[in-house]
Amino acid sequence: MLRLYEAQLRSRLLLGSARYPSPAVLTEAVRAAGAEIVTVSLRRESGGERAGQGFWSIIRDLGVRVLPNTAGCHSVKEAVTTAHMGREVFGTPWVKLEVIGEEETLQPDVFGLIEAARILCREGFEVFPYTTEDLIAAERLLEAGCRVLMPWGSPIGSGRGLNNLFGLKALRARFPEVPLVIDAGIGVPSHAAQALELGFDAVLINTAVSQARDPIGMAGAFAQAVAAGRAAYVAGPMEPRDLAAPSTPLIGKAFLR
């Protein structure tokens, strides 16, 4: 079982709710993924259209936990205010905290992130910080009160997989007891399997599912990859080596010429 704050979860696949071809496809993709946590956001609501109300009823009907994000926030104040608004609307202390530092890569501003995390943890939020693989930033986030970290695999929506394997492995090794969720950049199920094989506790996927030709089929593929990756990690993968090592024993081999 995966434990994130007080929640005990069977699924290690968290799913984003953005950019699906239709609400019906989103619903089916969440089911096919077996996801128990779905990320959501807050956006401007029109008093005439009230589009958010319909979206919220779809999410509520899924019966999953929601993880509200602060996507698009560039300052500490903006992120903290958005977190407050999300807590009221979604009725959860959970927040996926994003403080974006740079537009091209959407790289987290870890300085602002740590400051915002400190404020929100003090106020009783359960913070899921979207961060990089930086070890010192991770240390500071844990000091601030975060009990889960969400390092990026590669830039949001890029589908490039685990960009800095060395850094991510170091992060896993440095914090063996902290739940680590790879958030962002996963493009195909093999990337997700790799993350779980390395001992990451879960992955958060959005674009790779919602922008697939068949999002429901892709959600199922990710569920299998995550299960396989986790099973492999538990089973203990072999150490890679540079040269060949015969798998068939040489002892007792016939002497033929």
Next chain:
Amino acid sequence: MRILVNGDSREVGAADLAAALEELGYGGAIIATAVNGEFVPAGARPAARLRDGDELEVLAPMQGG
């Protein structure tokens, strides 16, 4: 008075935030509000007086990654 609602200029007669939201069509909606960049919790809306030129943000659940 004229206020900005999600960036659009709107004329409202109501003097407080709760009444303004009703007037603007948000009655009964699941929303969160901020005035001039400061979060106003639902319970504080009736007491939140609006002034000409105030900037109101009304947010609702939306898709997110």
